[in-house]
Amino acid sequence: MLKDAKAFSGFSVNDLERAKEFYGGTLGLEVSESDGMLTLKLGSGASVLMYPKPNHEPATFTVLNFPVADVDKCVDALSSRGVSFEQYDFPGMKTDEKGIMRGQGPDIAWFQDPAGNIISVLKVEG
Numbered sequence: 001m002l003k004d005a006k007a008f009s010g011f012s013v014n015d016l017e018r019a020k021e022f023y024g025g026t027l028g029l030e031v032s033e034s035d036g037m038l039t040l041k042l043g044s045g046a047s048v049l050m051y052p053k054p055n056h057e058p059a060t061f062t063v064l065n066f067p068v069a070d071v072d073k074c075v076d077a078l079s080s081r082g083v084s085f086e087q088y089d090f091p092g093m094k095t096d097e098k099g100i101m102r103g104q105g106p107d108i109a110w111f112q113d114p115a116g117n118i119i120s121v122l123k124v125e126g
Contacts, residue, residue, distance in 0.1 A: 010049035011063045013038075013115035014056040022114050023050075026081050058116025067124035071100055071107040074121045078111065086110040086118070 013019040016038055023040055024031040030041040038050040048064060068074045075085060075098050085099025088110075095101045100109045108122040 008047050012053035012056045018114040062120050063117045064119045066121045068121050071123045
């Protein structure tokens with residue numbers, strides 16, 4: 001019944017204009033606005049819906065993952081655009097000074113959007 005549906009994901013933000021500037025300007029994604037919501041067009045061809053929510057609470061999990069060939073290069077580029085990367089120091093989850101976790105699966109770094117939602121960049125082979 002749903003296996004052929006063109007499913008998409010969505011998450012809430014507390015300020016559409018800030019989200020539009022961050023995702024479009026800072027991250028360089030294609031962002032469109034319609035019916036009071038934003039749609040991100042991803043390189044995979046998928047889309048993500050962002051909708052305003054007055055009582056928005058940031059997700060406590062990663063809402064969007066961007067596979068990249070070089071995490072260090074991506075972290076450096078995003079840092080130069082004002083993105084701050086999360087620092088974690090938990091058993092089995094420790095990031096370095098750049099905010100990159102290494103050696104426990106793929107290299108990965110997390111950051112937050114203006115609404116506090118968690119996003120990652122992670123290394124993919126090939």
